[in-house]
């Protein structure tokens with residue numbers, strides 16, 4: 001794509017002096033690998049933040065999902081129900097442990113897994129549901145609990161969100177967060193497993209540490225990964241978690257500014273259930289002619305993007321589609337992300353939404369045909385030069 005280079009990135013982490021101080025301290029201390037005081041501090045801080053008894057910091061959100069599945073003994077011969085609209089990591093993690101993901105369509109009211117679609121997908125092999133709090137909106141956990149299956153909550157995009165007053169990260173038997181830099185809280189790469197079960201937490205620790213306990217080094221009890229978070233990453237994370245209210249508060253302000261501006265230009269944002277407290281991740285908007293609108297906004301140096309396709313439409317996960325997932329396909333085709341970060345000011349939100357408004361009317365004009373859409377030989381066609389400039 002020619003045009004301006006990106007001026008306004010889709011996401012950018014807010015890393016300040018506190019993060020620098022802690023990372024420098026970690027370097028000076030010599031604790032740079034997957035053990036160290038900042039890892040312990042991060043885990044305790046997250047226990048308090050999420051309201052959970054145990055948190056294990058690991059190398060990524062994807063690894064956290066895989067460890068959660070393994071800790072529940074899920075593997076070959078099992079099925080795990082996963083929403084059709086999500087980043088692919090939950091489905092990939094299920095495949096990585098040898099089990100089969102089964103895709104459930106999403107609800108048009110929440111864009112999260114639709115409990116009404118889950119019942120039909122349950123078989124004797126179903127071992128768990130991975131409930132993804134998509135774009136900062138929690139799933140309907142009371143409805144999911146009715147199935148009596150273990151629920152793994154993927155709260156990678158939902159730091160600070162709530163379901164009926166309960167915090168994202170506390171809603172699954174096991175909950176998983178990501179700290180990738182495009183998420184609200186970052187450690188560089190990183191993630192965590194949160195649970196109230198001491199036994200699950202211990203199993204995750206062993207699996208993330210070569211299958212052994214610190215008490216018996218080299219006595220491998222299981223086949224494990226090296227999935228530890230480094231003390232350097234954890235130092236960054238401790239600073240971010242200490243700034244949790246500031247970072248999420250700023251994000252919330254950006255979200256409110258977006259909602260006001262989007263209402264002004266009559267552009268729908270993602271829907272929200274009455275029981276959900278959404279925590280803004282990336283601002284999503286639904287538009288006609290989505291690809292053309294995104295192309296035009298990007299021409300202004302603004303890194304808008306089409307959201308990910310529904311997993312049910314990817315060849316890799318075709319076999320996981322036991323039932324059609326029309327809602328996921330429809331939303332995936334019409335939704336775009338706008339740049340979102342805690343440091344955006346109101347003026348930038350205004351600039352982005354103006355670009356969106358211009359792009360939307362230009363795309364609508366060109367799709368309506370305008371002059372180029374007129375039949376050959378129409379008098380306006382010969383006269384028109386404005387139409388030709390559009391491409």
Ligand SMILES: *Cc1c(COP(=O)(O)O)cnc(C)c1O
Pocket residue numbers: 060061062063086087089090132154156157178179180189190191
């Ligand atoms: C980002 C993300 C992940 C993966 O996290 P990583 O830390 O990037 O591995 C998993 N699930 C969802 C829903 C995500 O958005």
